[in-house]
Amino acid sequence: MNKFFNWLEEKFVPIMAKFGNQRHILAIRDGFISAMPLMIVGSFLLILAFPPFKEGTNFFLAKAWMNFASKYFDNLMMPFNMTMGIMTIFISIGIGYSLAKSYGLDALSGGMLSLMSFLLVAAQMKDGGLPTAFLGGTGIFTAILTSIFSIEILRFLKKKNWTIKLPEGVPPRIAVSFEALIPVFMCVIIFYPLSILVKTTTGMSIPAAIMKLFEPLLIASDSLGAVIIAALLCHLLWFAGIHGASIVSGIMQTFWLTNLAANQEALRMGEALPKIFMEPFWAFYIVIGGSGATLALTMLYLKSKSSHLKSIGKVAILPALFNINEPVIFGTPIVMNPVFFIPFVLAPIVNGTIAYIVLKLGLVSRIVALPPWTTPAPIGAMWAAGWDIKAAILVLVLAVVSGMIYYPFVKIHENRTEQDQEDKVAA
Numbered sequence: 001m002n003k004f005f006n007w008l009e010e011k012f013v014p015i016m017a018k019f020g021n022q023r024h025i026l027a028i029r030d031g032f033i034s035a036m037p038l039m040i041v042g043s044f045l046l047i048l049a050f051p052p053f054k055e056g057t058n059f060f061l062a063k064a065w066m067n068f069a070s071k072y073f074d075n076l077m078m079p080f081n082m083t084m085g086i087m088t089i090f091i092s093i094g095i096g097y098s099l100a101k102s103y104g105l106d107a108l109s110g111g112m113l114s115l116m117s118f119l120l121v122a123a124q125m126k127d128g129g130l131p132t133a134f135l136g137g138t139g140i141f142t143a144i145l146t147s148i149f150s151i152e153i154l155r156f157l158k159k160k161n162w163t164i165k166l167p168e169g170v171p172p173r174i175a176v177s178f179e180a181l182i183p184v185f186m187c188v189i190i191f192y193p194l195s196i197l198v199k200t201t202t203g204m205s206i207p208a209a210i211m212k213l214f215e216p217l218l219i220a221s222d223s224l225g226a227v228i229i230a231a232l233l234c235h236l237l238w239f240a241g242i243h244g245a246s247i248v249s250g251i252m253q254t255f256w257l258t259n260l261a262a263n264q265e266a267l268r269m270g271e272a273l274p275k276i277f278m279e280p281f282w283a284f285y286i287v288i289g290g291s292g293a294t295l296a297l298t299m300l301y302l303k304s305k306s307s308h309l310k311s312i313g314k315v316a317i318l319p320a321l322f323n324i325n326e327p328v329i330f331g332t333p334i335v336m337n338p339v340f341f342i343p344f345v346l347a348p349i350v351n352g353t354i355a356y357i358v359l360k361l362g363l364v365s366r367i368v369a370l371p372p373w374t375t376p377a378p379i380g381a382m383w384a385a386g387w388d389i390k391a392a393i394l395v396l397v398l399a400v401v402s403g404m405i406y407y408p409f410v411k412i413h414e415n416r417t418e419q420d421q422e423d424k425v426a427a
Contacts, residue, residue, distance in 0.1 A: 005336060013240045016233075020247040023102045024148055029250040031094030031147070032257065035087055036370075039257075042083030043264070043369035044383075049076035050267055052365070052386040077268075084264060086135040087257070088143040092118040095147035103155050109180040113154055113187060114147035120191040121146060121206040134207035137261020140254055141214050142207040146191065153190070154183040221255035222277050227352040231286055235345040238291050241335045245291050253279070263368050267386075273366040276359045280384035283323060283373040284391075285355035286348045288399050290325025293347040295377070296403035298328050300410045306417045309410075322374045332413070339416070343409045347402040354398060364390045 019025065051069050053062040069076065093111040100110020122134040122142050134142065157163055163179040198206050211218075220226055230248050237244030249256075259275035266273050289295020298320045301313030316327035334340045358364050365388035371380045377399075378392035385391040 005338070008236065008240045009336070012236065013242055016237055016247060017242055020242070020250065023099065025250050027095050027099035027102060027148070027151075028144055029246070029253065030098035031091045031096075031144075032253045034094035034097075035090035038083040038090055039087055039370050040372060042080045042085070042087075043260075043371075045076055046080045046084070046264055046267070047369050047383070047386050049073055049080070050368075050386065052388060080264075081132075084136065084261065085132060087137070087261075088118065088122070088135050088139040089115060091140065092143040092147045095144060096151055099148065099151040100154065103151070105151070105154060105158060106176045106180070109176060109183075110151050110154060113150045113180065113183060114143075116184065117146040117150035117187045117191050118143050120188065121195040124195070134205070136265070137258045138211055139207050140258050140261075141210045144254065145210070150183075150187050150191075153186055154180070157183050157186065218255060218258060221252070222259055222275050224353065224356050226255075227277055227281075227286070227356050228349055230282070231348040231352050232345065234287075235292060235348055238329070239335060239341060239344060245287070249279070249282075252282075256282070260367065260370060263366060267368050273368065276356055276366060278367055279373065280367045280369070280371060280380060281352075281355065281359075284371075284375075284377045284381040284384060284395060285398060286352040287323070288351065288377045288395060288402060289320040290323050290329070291348070292325065292329070292334065292344040293351055293398070293402040294325045294328050294334075294344075295320045296347070296399050297332075297343075297406045297410065298325070300403060300406055301328070304410070304414055306414045308417055309414060321376050323377065324374065337413075339409055339413045343406045347405045350401060350405065351398045354401065355394060358394055364388060364394050 049069050051062065051065045053059070053066060055066075057063060057066075092114045096114025097107045097111035100113075101107040118139075119130070122139050123130045123132065158179075162182055164181055166175045166178050195206050198204065198209055202209055204212065230252055234244035234248040237247060256278040259278045263273045263275050263278075287293055289298060294316075298313050298316045301309045302317060304310050304313065312328060312331040316325065316331060319325065319327055329335065332340065334344055355364075359366055365385040367384045368386050369384050371383040373380075375383065378395045381391035381395045382389060
């Protein structure tokens with residue numbers, strides 16, 4: 001076991017830490033985070049437009065909701081279409097802004113350049129309007145690639161001093177705008193002809209071709225294997241002292257949002273929801289109370305005979321209800337603690353496996369909304385599943401399962417803690 005821990009610390013952690021701090025990964029993460037408030041609100045309005053009740057229900061509140069949704073359907077869907085429906089616009093601006101800022105370039109110019117480059121290949125104006133087919137989830141991969149490439153073009157030209165320089169007396173904002181002229185021109189003559197070339201040779205637009213290319217990855221990202229690998233990677237990193245959730249979410253966020261958009265489109269079209277694994281699945285089924293599914297651990301601490309562990313439980317319980325678990329992670333501590341290695345890694349994997357099978361069998365509704373990850377898990381799971389109460393019941397069952405996994409290891413840790421306290425008193 002010590003050899004494994006040494007390998008984690010000396011080999012695995014440095015590689016993943018370097019990957020997690022890579023500027024392009026951070027820019028992608030920042031782009032998604034910047035668009036998150038818009039997507040949360042849009043998802044909420046989608047649920048309002050599609051009440052979770054069957055036709056013919058006699059429950060008066062359900063009937064009132066259904067009548068309201070039917071009467072104002074177009075009004076309710078408009079904010080959704082202007083948030084989730086065009087989320088790649090916001091994401092491309094966010095990625096370009098963040099990446100340009102990391103290079104010391106003008107962030108606003110970077111955001112605008114990224115957006116223009118994305119629109120050139122994904123939404124070329126036709127009949128006086130912009131087509132929106134690839135402005136939602138199906139355009140995410142294109143938005144990422146065009147944003148990164150456009151900023152790299154901007155950086156290259158800036159590094160070579162191939163920009164228009166104005167005299168020092170010119171207001172800074174105007175000078176920056178003129179500096180961006182050549183990068184804008186270069187992006188236009190690169191991305192637009194490329195779009196025409198791809199369309200001519202393949203019969204598909206660039207976003208459609210990219211989606212086709214990434215199709216195997218998208219299928220794999222919604223598998224039970226993806227759930228297990230993501231949970232394992234996250235918790236190995238956390239155990240070694242690296243914020244594993246940040247790295248895993250940075251990798252998976254693209255797939256999660258694409259899967260969510262696919263479910264929302266299916267809901268809008270009245271079709272079966274095709275996807276399972278996305279951010280709410282992670283936040284409310286896998287890591288209940290935070291990484292390691294430590295809500296159960298915190299509650300076990302509250303019942304501990306050790307005054308030290310009980311005090312940790314009292315401090316940690318309120319944050320844990322909102323999926324924030326640093327108090328219990330570092331208060332225990334769990335990092336590099338051999339006692340908690342097995343339950344900390346195993347509980348999320350077991351939770352994810354059970355939840356995946358339950359959703360796959362249709363016993364609980366699949367996810368159609370994007371609540372904030374800090375929403376208490378039973379409420380967040382219901383919200384994400386279109387207010388299906390069975391989702392909250394599943395969360396409670398998984399919390400009990402997590403508690404059963406943690407219990408014997410808590411007892412071992414409790415006995416050791418008590419012994420340490422007795423030794424200190426004796427000394």
